[in-house]
Amino acid sequence: MNNLLEKLVTLQKLDLEIRKLGHALQQIPKRMLEIDRKIESTKVPFEEAKKKIDELKKKADLLAEEVIKLEVSERELKLKMPKIKSNEEYSALLKEMDTAKKKKDDFEEEQLTTIEEIESLEKELPSLEKKYLEQENGVKGERDELEKEKREIESLLIKKKEERNLVLPSIPKNYFEKYTHIASARNGLAVAPVRRGICQGCFIGVRPKIVQDLHYGEEIVYCEGCQRFLYLDEES
Numbered sequence: 001m002n003n004l005l006e007k008l009v010t011l012q013k014l015d016l017e018i019r020k021l022g023h024a025l026q027q028i029p030k031r032m033l034e035i036d037r038k039i040e041s042t043k044v045p046f047e048e049a050k051k052k053i054d055e056l057k058k059k060a061d062l063l064a065e066e067v068i069k070l071e072v073s074e075r076e077l078k079l080k081m082p083k084i085k086s087n088e089e090y091s092a093l094l095k096e097m098d099t100a101k102k103k104k105d106d107f108e109e110e111q112l113t114t115i116e117e118i119e120s121l122e123k124e125l126p127s128l129e130k131k132y133l134e135q136e137n138g139v140k141g142e143r144d145e146l147e148k149e150k151r152e153i154e155s156l157l158i159k160k161k162e163e164r165n166l167v168l169p170s171i172p173k174n175y176f177e178k179y180t181h182i183a184s185a186r187n188g189l190a191v192a193p194v195r196r197g198i199c200q201g202c203f204i205g206v207r208p209k210i211v212q213d214l215h216y217g218e219e220i221v222y223c224e225g226c227q228r229f230l231y232l233d234e235e236s
């Protein structure tokens with residue numbers, strides 16, 4: 001086979017492999033999500049319970065702050081008592097104190113309910129976690145396998161790209177550009193074999209003169225049907 005054609009066939013083989021590996025690599029996150037989906041039924045309740053506990057704890061803290069503030073204002077109101085002179089002022093102060101106390105009682109009650117909620121969720125948490133970890137453990141093998149596959153694809157991809165870089169300098173620029181142009185228009189196939197007088201790229205018969213030229217292997221020959229580079233398959 002013509003030396004340049006040999007290089008182009010090698011380049012095409014590498015390009016197709018690189019493309020296939022790239023696709024396989026793109027599928028990895030999707031496949032990881034499929035594994036995630038398998039454990040969703042136990043992971044979601046566990047994660048949600050943890051989130052809910054955090055939210056409730058924040059709420060309980062805020063309520064505690066409010067209660068303290070109201071206790072302070074209650075004490076301040078009490079200190080005003082001895083200075084009061086009229087009945088009107090006295091009943092106004094009592095009313096104010098009463099309102100503050102009611103508000104504080106409400107907050108305290110809410111605080112208590114919140115703490116109870118936290119406690120009951122915290123009781124549930126270990127069993128939720130156990131169920132989740134059991135499922136997570138069950139898919140660990142699958143996850144490891146997928147990670148391993150990913151690493152293998154990545155290293156193979158690097159290797160193939162290195163091989164490609166070694167081939168490239170031996171291909172003249174104009175032929176490389178033509179190759180790239182045809183490959184992008186023809187789904188990655190820029191070089192096609194001729195078998196029994198037929199181009200395997202477009203399955204159109206090749207003129208005997210062209211087959212003859214291919215035999216000599218001195219010229220670069222293109223298919224008249226699909227414009228691909230042609231080479232003669234050894235078997236035919």
Ligand SMILES: [Zn+2]
Nearest residue numbers: 199202223226
């Ligand atoms: Zn063709």
